[in-house]
Amino acid sequence: DSGVTQTPKHLITATGQRVTLRCSPRSGDLSVYWYQQSLDQGLQFLIQYYNGEERAKGNILERFSAQQFPDLHSELNLSSLELGDSALYFCASSLQGTNSPLHFGNGTRLTVT
Amino acid sequence: GQQVMQIPQYQHVQEGEDFTTYCNSSTTLSNIQWYKQRPGGHPVFLIQLVKSGEVKKQKRLTFQFGEAKKNSSLHITATQTTDVGTYFCAGRGTTSGTYKYIFGTGTRLKVLA
Numbered sequence: 001d002s003g004v005t006q007t008p009k010h011l012i013t014a015t016g017q018r019v020t021l022r023c024s025p026r027s028g029d030l031s032v033y034w035y036q037q038s039l040d041q042g043l044q045f046l047i048q049y050y051n052g053e054e055r056a057k058g059n060i061l062e063r064f065s066a067q068q069f070p071d072l073h074s075e076l077n078l079s080s081l082e083l084g085d086s087a088l089y090f091c092a093s094s095l096q097g098t099n100s101p102l103h104f105g106n107g108t109r110l111t112v113t
Numbered sequence: 114g115q116q117v118m119q120i121p122q123y124q125h126v127q128e129g130e131d132f133t134t135y136c137n138s139s140t141t142l143s144n145i146q147w148y149k150q151r152p153g154g155h156p157v158f159l160i161q162l163v164k165s166g167e168v169k170k171q172k173r174l175t176f177q178f179g180e181a182k183k184n185s186s187l188h189i190t191a192t193q194t195t196d197v198g199t200y201f202c203a204g205r206g207t208t209s210g211t212y213k214y215i216f217g218t219g220t221r222l223k224v225l226a
Contacts, residue, residue, distance in 0.1 A: 002155070033214070043156065043201065043216040056213035090155060098205070098212060099144055101158040 003027065006091050006105035014113055018079040021108045025072055025093030031055070032074040033092040033102060034066055043090065049074055050096075081112045115140050115206050119217040127225050132192050134220035136185040136202035143207045145178055145185045146214065151198040159187075182207075192224045 003026035011019055025032050034046040045058035049068035060066075063081075068074045078085060088107045094100035116139040126132050136145070144163045148156040160169055162178035162185060169176045175188045185202055199221045203214040 002157075031212075035216070042218045043203075045213050045215060048213055050212070056211070058213060092156075099161065099163065101146065101161060102148075102156075102203070102214065103158065104155040106155050 002103040002105060004091060004093050004103050004105035006089075006108050008108060009106065010109050010111075012111045012113065013081060015081055015083060017081050017112075018077065019081065019110065021076040021078070021089050021091075021110075023074045023076070023091030023093075023105060025074070025091075026103050029093035029095055029103070030072065031094045031096060031100070032068055032072070033094070034074070034076050035090045035092065037088040037090060037107070039087070046076070078110070083112050086110055086112045115204070115215050117202060117204050117215050117217040119200075119202060119220050121220055122218065123221045123223075125223045125225060126192050128194060129191050132189045132196070132222055134187050134200050134202075134222075136187075136204075136217050138183045138204050138215075140183070141207050142182050142204040143211070144205055145182075146203045147176060147185075147187055148201045148203060148216075149198050150201065150219075154198075156201060189222075192222070194224050194226055197222060197224050 005024040030051045033048045035043040046060045048056040066076045090107045092102040092104045146161045147159040150156045166180045167178040173190045177186045199219045201219045202217040
């Protein structure tokens with residue numbers, strides 16, 4: 001168990017809808033990362049937060065947004081969903097966000113129909 | 114932007130054979146991390162390399178960081194069925210203020226008993 005909790009585990013929704021994915025980092029970790037993994041693909045970096053502030057941004061679509069709250073949990077919001085957004089979304093946390101290992105949650109599998 | 118490629122994409126080996134995956138970055142890296150993702154699972158941190166030319170060993174696994182800090186390799190000696198999974202490298206750039214980890218494309222290893 002990595003100590004990172006992601007909810008929900010599965011999400012099935014229709015095109016055009018909006019969903020929110022939630023992540024609770026390991027106790028003591030200040031940094032949260034979001035990655036997208038499409039079927040049998042690599043991990044695409046979306047966004048990183050450190051202690052409540054955005055620290056790095058990847059190729060995150062404008063339809064996607066995220067935030068990290070004062071209690072350090074994070075949410076990834078996906079709107080105007082398209083079929084191509086179907087993927088496994090991983091959250092990872094680390095102590096500092098530079099040379100610290102990333103600890104991944106079990107992911108949220110999003111299916112857009 | 115920074116890109117990290119891994120070769121091969123897939124590798125099938127007989128149990129007991131050796132396996133190597135190579136990771137190449139388009140830019141110089143500050144450090145590199147290696148992760149293993151079992152089928153249906155989430156990436157799990159294996160090791161981090163920071164110094165130019167660094168070599169680290171974990172039982173049957175040997176990790177190397179290139180002298181130019183642009184490439185890395187993971188070698189597994191005498192593979193076992195428990196080694197099955199996808200191996201990812203993840204690199205962080207050297208530009209000041211770079212915090213994100215870009216994951217390589219991954220090498221999927223299958224071990225035939």
